[in-house]
Structure formats: structure tokens, C-alpha cells
Amino acid sequence: MTATSHNTAHRPAIAVTRHAIAAGHYLAATAGFDILQAGGNAVDAGVAAGIALGVVQSDLVNVAGVAPILIYLADKREVVTIAGLGPWPKALDPEFFMREHGGKIPIGVLRTVVPAAPDAWITALKRYGTMSFSEVASPATRLARDGFPMYPLMAASLQKHAERHAMWPSSAAVYLPGGKVPKSGDIFRQTELGASLQYMADEEKAASSRGREAGLDAARDAFYRGDIAKKIVAFMKEQGGLLSAEDLAEYHSPVGPAERRRFGDLDVFTCGAWCQGPVLLQTLALLEGTNLKALGQNSADYVHQLTEALKLAFADREAYYTDPAVGQVPLPTLISPEYAAERRKLIDPLKAWPEMPPPGDAGAGVGFGSLRESKPNPFPEPDTSYVCVADRWGNLFPPTP
Incomplete structure (x- = not known):
């Protein structure tokens, strides 16, 4: 990937007739495209691209991170989700961060939840894909082992966070090789x-004589029960973390x-409130009372209306979204x-909320806000990437790792 600035990326476009893929980095898109060309479906290709993003955008995405997944199954005309978001360790007291850290989560291993992405990718392959883990992970494995050219966007990110990476020898060994921040082109x-x-x-291959599903299970167990799990748990104990072998072994991504929600002529689908997906649905609900076309696309009034609707939806996200296993x-x-x-009455056509507005009172069905004060925006660090795949059979696979 080339870039004219740290914040502008230019990805080469490839025109095709049977399938399509887009991703946060062109090498990830290429990984998925090669799978499509080899006969894989959208799930196979999306998993390949998603794992590859954990390599080529590892400053934003982690192979052992998260992977919320939406899948449209063309033959069934059905949309399903895979909740690739891990829970907190069982040993964590829910009041711990409030009691010990003033409601904030400190930097370090105490931020660790169960790594969900490997299970989510393999669950997608097992249920809806056609290929092996080895086949779809091969591009990512090669990119990690042999390397890829550092690009300006990632180089700038590593430079910005160099002091933080230096706090942990294991991070410094990867992101500060030889004690230096990699330069673009390295x-x-x-x-x-x-x-x-x-x-x-390799674990998948060893079990493949028992069939494709047994092989995929073995690849999963290699991470959650095998040598990788043992190394994770040992590191957690060494660093004062809480993630246990039991947390890893018992995790399975819900499907x-x-x-x-309907919006105009469209049926819009998102993942559940275990992630922030439904913010889109609520934003569309707030925009139903607005003639966006009359405002003119990207006009000042158009952008204002959209931005204020998003603020209201995100305020409710902060107030109400949670793990469905612990709350409704x-x-x-x-x-x-x-x-x-x-x-919608909180949207002033002439004035913007300077910070996050107060949430509504959903329990009473009242949307005009509550007595809770507006929350300041802490300007969080950028993270997350995206993949979207459409195959020749009409299947769609848009994960957000």
C-alpha cells in the first residue's frame, strides 16, 4: 500500500466479473481474492482476508483479537451472526475496575478478554465455508513469516506508540526490532x-484423517487448549493477568x-448489542423523520443531521449496550x-452537541434525555478494520475484526 500522507491510503482496484472483495489493506484483499479464484466461497475468502489483516494491520487488528461477523447465506436467504467478542475472565470481579481504578481500565494485561477471533474464524469456516484452516490461513502465515513492506500509515502508528511498546519486552521485540521503529519500506x-x-x-493436518471438521476442531484446540493456550496463561500469570486456561478452553463464539430494521426500501441487518452494530439501526430510525435527499448529499445541513443522529445513538450505546450474558x-x-x-427532538438544526448528549430513558420509552450529564469525548485511539466479500453464488461476508 502506498500513501501520500499518514492518513490517506490508495489501494489498487481490480475489476472482476464473478466475485468481489474489499479490505483495510490490499494484501488482505489479495489473500481473499486468491481464495475466491481458487473456488472458495465468500466465507473462505473473508476468513483469509480477516486473518491477514491481523498481520498487515497488527497495530489496529489482532489475529487473537475480536471478529464480529455477519453472513448472508444466499441459498437460505438468511443473515446470521457470529459473536466473535470474548468475555472477561471468570476471575474478574465486576466491581474491580470501579473499586481499584476509578472506573477506568489500566494499560496492560488487565484489559485482556478471552481472545475470540480464532474461534470465530474457525466457526465460520466449519459451518459455512468449504476450505481448511491451513488453506485460508496460508497467506497470513506467509506474510507474518516472510514479512511485508512497512507502509507509512502503520509506520506512523508505531512511531506514535513507540514508548508504550517499549514498556513490554515482548511487544518491543515485534514492533521495535533492533530497538528502532520500522521505517516505511522496511x-x-x-x-x-x-x-x-x-x-x-499443522495440528489440523494431523487430525485431517478424521475429516474436515475434525481438522478444524484441532486447529481451534491448538489455540485454546494446546501450546498457544499454555503460553498465553503463563504470560498472564507472569504479568498479573486474570485470563485462565479454563477461560480459553471453554470459549465458543455464539451463532x-x-x-x-427496515429503512426505506431496504432491510438493514447488523450484529447484536454485544457490539455497537445496532447503533446503525438506531441512527436510521432517527433519520426516518428527515428528508435527506432534500438537504442535498454532504451539504452542511445533511452532515449536521447525520452527525447529531449518530451522537444520540452512540449516547444510548454507552448507556445501554452490554454483554447479553450479564444484562438485557x-x-x-x-x-x-x-x-x-x-x-429526535434533541436535534437542533442550528446547534450541535459539543460533547456526547445524555441518553434517553429507554425504560420509560422516553427519548428526550435523562438527568445524567453529557459525557466528554476522550478521543479514543483508532482501531478496527474491515472486510467485505461477495461471491459468485450471492453469499456475503462482512466481518469487522
Whole structure:
């Protein structure tokens, strides 16, 4: 990838007739495209691209991070989700961060949740894909082992966070090779990551005589029960973390239906409130009362209306979204026309909320806000990337690792 500035990336476009893929880095898109060309479906290609992003954008995405997944199954005309977000360790007291850290999560291993991405990718392959883990992970393994040219966007990110990486020898060994921040154009290698992916592939191959699913299970177990799990747990104990062998071994990504809402002539689907996906549905509900076309696309009034609707939806996200295993989210109310009509009253056509507005009272179905004060925006660090794949059979696979 080339870039004219640290914040502008130019990705080469490839025109095709049977399938399409887009990703946060062209090498990840190429990995998925090669899988499509080899006969794989959208799931196979999306998993290949998603794992590759964990290599070529490892400053934003982690192979052992998260992977919320939406899948459209063309033959069933059905949209399903895979909740690739891990829970907190069982040993964590829910009040710990409030009691010990004033409600903030400190830098370091105490931020660690169960790594969900490997299980989510393999679950997608097992249920809806056609290829092996070894096949789809091969591009990522090669990119990690042999390296890829460092590019300006990642080089700038590593430079910005160099002091933080230097706090942990294991991070410094990867992101500060030889004690220096890699420069754009340097070949950047992550050999231990490549070895971990290869170990998972080798375990799959050893079990493949029992069938494709047994092989995929073996690749998963290599991470969650095998040598990788043992190294994770040992590191956690050494650093004062709470993640245990039991946390890893017992984790499985839930699979279920998508959330859905009509907007104009479209049916819009998102993952559940275990992530921030339904913010889109609530934003669309808030915009139903606005003639966006009359405002003119990207006009000042158009951008204002859209931005303020997003602020209101994100405020409710902060107030109500949670892990469904530990709490209920009033999502039917949050995306309902009635609640949106009340909530929309907080949008002033002549004035913007300078910070996050107060949430509505979803319990009472009242959207005009609560007595809670507006929350300041801490300007969080950028993270996350994206993949979107469409195959020749009409399947769609858009994960957000």
C-alpha cells in the first residue's frame, strides 16, 4: 500500500466479473481474492482476508483479537451472526475496575478478554465455508513469516506508540526490532505469529484423517487448549493477568440471527448489542423523520443531521449496550419509531452537541434525555478494520475484526 500522507491510503482496484472483495489493506484483499479464484466461497475468502489483516494491520487488528461477523447465506436467504467478542475472565470481579481504578481500565494485561477471533474464524469456516484452516490461513502465515513492506500509515502508528511498546519486552521485540521503529519500506516480519499460525495448521493436518471438521476442531484446540493456550496463561500469570486456561478452553463464539430494521426500501441487518452494530439501526430510525435527499448529499445541513443522529445513538450505546450474558439491552425500544420520534427532538438544526448528549430513558420509552450529564469525548485511539466479500453464488461476508 502506498500513501501520500499518514492518513490517506490508495489501494489498487481490480475489476472482476464473478466475485468481489474489499479490505483495510490490499494484501488482505489479495489473500481473499486468491481464495475466491481458487473456488472458495465468500466465507473462505473473508476468513483469509480477516486473518491477514491481523498481520498487515497488527497495530489496529489482532489475529487473537475480536471478529464480529455477519453472513448472508444466499441459498437460505438468511443473515446470521457470529459473536466473535470474548468475555472477561471468570476471575474478574465486576466491581474491580470501579473499586481499584476509578472506573477506568489500566494499560496492560488487565484489559485482556478471552481472545475470540480464532474461534470465530474457525466457526465460520466449519459451518459455512468449504476450505481448511491451513488453506485460508496460508497467506497470513506467509506474510507474518516472510514479512511485508512497512507502509507509512502503520509506520506512523508505531512511531506514535513507540514508548508504550517499549514498556513490554515482548511487544518491543515485534514492533521495535533492533530497538528502532520500522521505517516505511522496511520488510516487517512477525515470525512468532507466523509460527503460531503454522502450528494451528499443522495440528489440523494431523487430525485431517478424521475429516474436515475434525481438522478444524484441532486447529481451534491448538489455540485454546494446546501450546498457544499454555503460553498465553503463563504470560498472564507472569504479568498479573486474570485470563485462565479454563477461560480459553471453554470459549465458543455464539451463532445467532442478526438484528434487523427496515429503512426505506431496504432491510438493514447488523450484529447484536454485544457490539455497537445496532447503533446503525438506531441512527436510521432517527433519520426516518428527515428528508435527506432534500438537504442535498454532504451539504452542511445533511452532515449536521447525520452527525447529531449518530451522537444520540452512540449516547444510548454507552448507556445501554452490554454483554447479553450479564444484562438485557432494550433494543426493541431503542430502534422503535416511537422512541426515535422523541429522541429526535434533541436535534437542533442550528446547534450541535459539543460533547456526547445524555441518553434517553429507554425504560420509560422516553427519548428526550435523562438527568445524567453529557459525557466528554476522550478521543479514543483508532482501531478496527474491515472486510467485505461477495461471491459468485450471492453469499456475503462482512466481518469487522
